Amino acid sequence: MNKIVRLEDLGLKDYKQTWEYQESLFNAIVDLKIKNRREDTHLPTPNHFLFVEHPHVYTLGKSGDFDNLLISEKQLAEKGATFYKVNRGGDITYHGPGQIVGYPILDLDNFFTDIHKYLRLLEEVIILTLADYGITGTRSEGETGVWLDVGTPFARKICAMGVRASRWVTMHGFALNVNADLGYFDNMIPCGIRGKSVTSLNVELGVNRVDMGEVKAKIKKHFADLFEAELQQTTSAIQNPATADRATT
Template identity: 60%
Template sequence: MMKNKKVTVQDWGLIDYKEAWAKQEALFADTIQLKMEIRNRLLAVAGDNQPDDILTPNYLVFCEHPHVYTLGNSGKPEHLLLDEKGLEENDAVYYHINRGGDITYHGPGQLVSYPILDLDNFFTDIHLYLRTLEEAVILTLADYGIKASRYPGYTGVWLDADNERARKISAMGVRCSRWVTMHGLAFNVNNDLGYFKNIIPCGIDDKAVTSMQKELGKEIDIKQVQKILQHYITTLFEMEIV
């Protein structure tokens, strides 16, 4: 099968989570529909001898969100430690969404990336997909002199994963259907870490969270981080930006 390595990069800026979710769902659904239409057309025309030229689009989205807590399919509602009044007092909203994983937080100063990819264009291995996204974050942090790694048994990127000071700097949760992905990663750059105290992040109650700002003791240019992260994602996936 021919593979389309081209990717359209989109910067949605600071965008309401529900609006971004709807935009993701539209790109996700359109990609799946196109994939099925092309496959069915080729099957109808060529039978067992159809050409392997199914090409589907890929998108790499970057954005930030106002304060929001999202709960994945495998999460527990009680991991949100705020009631409706508490959410209002923290100027935050809450959504139960259709990604994997437990509860997490998004807010201003946190870089979010949503790769909406047809993995048939790259590799059909969801674990490798997650490990590749993790590697892009690890390499980005290395450019700032921050040594990061994976934590065995957990998804995401961590600092000091091999000792009692382990703390998470990037969380991940994805949805995949017919090898098309949505949702993605959240990367703590300058965001207010106090909001994580209102949840049991990713269901882990004995580990801390951190940010680039906290680790380096200064505010970081989030657009520069985005540029570097984009470079590593597109390089590791061997993408061509269009």
């Protein structure tokens, strides 16, 4: 069981480019697992964790309802935003600057083969991170992600989650609002759930900006602890235009 996780911080990257990069890492792990089974070998499968910020983009999960996007293609362009239908679970969500997006691409055979436990641990990573700032994050029954003030008229979501898993290999992940422009959420029904709002860490703390690097450091610590993983910082091929094409094809 390989519990080393290669950590890459991609900075601000286009959603489609990052999605293709995720797919390349995901497919490489799946292909190695198939090879190991076919040839009765035991080559260790790698694990990855990508941090990224995206330019304004709306994504719709495979079971989502397109009607939850409330603006037209023309209005998307006017707002400098894009839209993609993707192969994760969940409904519609928004990504943009000021949001920490995390994509763990893990072979769960290296950890545990329980997708529900995986989602609960991802939520716990964010709950513990929020607790470091004195904020009580909780789960909302039947609604994946992390919320504040669940069970009250003021319930609001601070972190969305949606994953894909095949052969116990994961991709996609979470999006934590840290310094997000919440106005972009008005253009959709967040996660397809009516009557509930969204929030951002800086809003909850009453400050203009929260240090993104500090939040990432807390997420890394809690992820390593909960998954009993060793995070190793690496440089990604996606950051090098000369090799990015090879990494995403």
